[in-house]
Amino acid sequence: MFNVKISLFARTRDLEHNIDSLHDKIIEMTMVFKEAVDIYLQEQRSEKYRQTSKKIKIIEHDSDTLRREIESKLYEQNLIPDLRGNILELVENLDRVINLFDEVAHKFYIERPKIPEEYHSKLKELVNQVADCAENMAIASRAFFRDLVTLRDYSKKVYLLEHQSDKTAAKLRNEVFDSDLDLAHKMQINNFIEEVADIADLAEDCIDALLIFAIKREI
Amino acid sequence: MLEYLFFLSSGLFLGWSLGANDASNIFGTAVGTKMLRFTTAAIIASIFLVLGAVLSGQNTAETLNTLGEVNTLAAAFTVSLSSALAVLMMLKSGISVSISQAIVGGIIGWNVYNHKPTDTETLTNICATWIFCPIISGVIAVGLYICVKKLLHHSKVHILWQDMAVRVGMILTTALGGFALGANNMANVVGVFIDSNVLSPLKLGNVYTLSSTQVLFLLGAIAACVGIFTYSQKAIKTVGKNVLSFSPTVAWIVILSQSLVLILFSSENLENFLISMNLPPLPAVPVSSTQAVIGAIVGIGLVKGGKGIKWSLILRVVSGWVATPVIAFILSFISLFFMENVFKQTIFIP
Structure with a gap:
């Protein structure tokens, strides 16, 4: 049977699909992560949390596979020679964001931190901001491949959300260290807040690099 | 016949120089931006160069004949060799030059040596094209x-499909450029041998x-193909990468503009059509593909704000345009003296 995939068109379409799928994975990850933290705050390490955590692992694994496929296809097919290095860097940055979501979710599962109820709403707010930030980064990154104006619009949103998440994280840490919890407990919660906020920082770094690549992309 | 082939060797050497030097203008940017492999580009350009030279290479030869009808074989050999040496000297110093200018310098050298007046109208026409060619190419x-920028902005095509479109465009333009180079520039290589063709x-x-003239043009084209495969990579380094760092899309625009100007x-x-419309005609004159490429690069560079252009390198290339005809003129004049007085060859039939 004649394998249609040998045609250049089919291979290009495949790679385009892979790149789109990687972006879909980030957006999916942000939704599942928000859900996971909600479940954890309500039920701690319950069966439901374990299932959600498993979903996160699968997304992380799938995105690793996609990253590897994109990287090898770009080189094997000698595509976009002038921007190939930039696209590889971008894909690796996207994968790093996904990995960080997975690490934080896994840490909740392993360490089982006890987060007092008075901090729940602030922590949820932080998680929402961080997830939105990563989601907007994914949209901006997708736009890099098609529409540079949209990229700029969403980049602005990422910067704004990262700034907001920094402020929320700082407030939350202040509240934690002002409380009567023992130091070890304070340090553990602080550590979680930092790690969640780091996701937004990483998304911001991705956008910084992306905007530089966009300058190179302009003809 | 053997004597003719021996004397034609300098024309073939000039053909080799054309391939070595001007091929970089056809696909240098495509290879420099890694969009096409050198071998692929060289094969496509060679095939179409042969077709262009054989099918419509003779149009521009008439203009050169009006400038100076080099009417003996020995003189044709000398003029051709002087021009080829001038090009090679410039090429060795890493400057991409114009064969058209070299051959014009060589022919004027023959005119001056024989105290034959140069047709100033034709010379003015040719010199004017040296100025208009880069300008038209730039425009x-x-x-x-x-x-293209507007189209890309509105179409929102995925970067991968843009890449593919540019590649296909580059392959087509390399073919067009090869044809145009053969059609426009092959007269430089073998034009002076037409009168003495056997x-x-x-x-x-x-x-x-x-026809016998077409066979002559075919030989010149084959020599140019040898030049493409053996030496053009060095010149590609100058034009393809150094003058302005540009994206593959811009690289494609550059070679397309250059090919269109040559056509x-x-x-x-087209000349007849422009005359019938009472517009100033574009004469069928061998122009320089190097000038066309530089014109296109500078034009785009200026639209982008002029920051990316390496003016020092442009200046070096432009100084080569002045130096090439002068060197070819001097070499032609001196060699004709030796040809006539040392080798006792007839270099002019009144």
Whole structure:
């Protein structure tokens, strides 16, 4: 049977699909992560949390596979020679964001931190901001491949959300260290807040690099 | 016949120089931006260069003959060799030059040596094209650049499909550029040998017969193909990468503009059409593909704000344009003296 995939068109379409799928994975990850933290705050390490955590692992694994496929296809097919290095860097940055979501979710599962109820709403707010930030980064990154104006619009949103998440994280840490919890407990919660906020920082770094690549992309 | 082939060797050497030097203008940017492999580009360009030279290479030869009808074989050999040496000297110093300018310098050298007046109208025409060619190329490149930029902005095509479109465009433009180079510039290589041509017509089966002039142009084209494969990579380094760092899309616009300019200056039909419309005609004159490329690059560079252009390198290339005809003129004049007085060859039949 004649394998249609040998045609250049089919291979290009495949790679385009892979790149789109990687972006879909980030957006999916942000939704599942928000859900996971909600479940954890309500039920701690319950069966439901374990299932959600498993979903996160699968997304992380799938995105690793996609990253590897994109990287090898770009080189094997000698595509976009002038921007190939930039696209590889971008894909690796996207994968790093996904990995960080997975690490934080896994840490909740392993360490089982006890987060007092008075901090729940602030922590949820932080998680929402961080997830939105990563989601907007994914949209901006997708736009890099098609529409540079949209990229700029969403980049602005990422910067704004990262700034907001920094402020929320700082407030939350202040509240934690002002409380009567023992130091070890304070340090553990602080550590979680930092790690969640780091996701937004990483998304911001991705956008910084992306905007530089966009300058190179302009003809 | 053997004598003719011996003397034609300098023309073939000039053909080799054309391939080595001007091929970089056709596909240098495509290879420099890694969009096409050198071998692929060289094969496509060679095939179409041969077709261009054989099918419509003779249009521009008339202009050179009007400038100076080099009417002996020994003189044709000398003029051609001087021009080739001038090009090679410039090429060795890493400057991409114009064969057209070298041959014009060589022919004027022959005119001056023989106290023959140079047709100033033709010379003015040719010199004017040296100025208009880069300007027209620059204008075409700027127009194409603005259109492509607008199109990309509105179409929102995925970067991968843009990449593919540019590749296909580059392959087509390399073919067009090869044809244009053969059609416009092959007269530089073998034009001076037309008057003394003794080659027989060549039958290609029962389908087509090449006239003796076409056979002469075919030989020149084959020599150019050898030049493409053996030496053009060095010149590509100058034009393809150094002058302005540009994206593959811009690289494609540059070679397309260059090819269109060469076609404009090779077409007798277009010339007749412009005259019939009472517009100033574009004469069928061998123009420099190097100048066309530089014109296109500078045009786009200026639209982008002029920051990316390496002016020092442009200046070096432009100084080469002045130096090439002068060197070819001097070499031609001196060599003709030796040819006549040392080798006792006839270099002019009044």
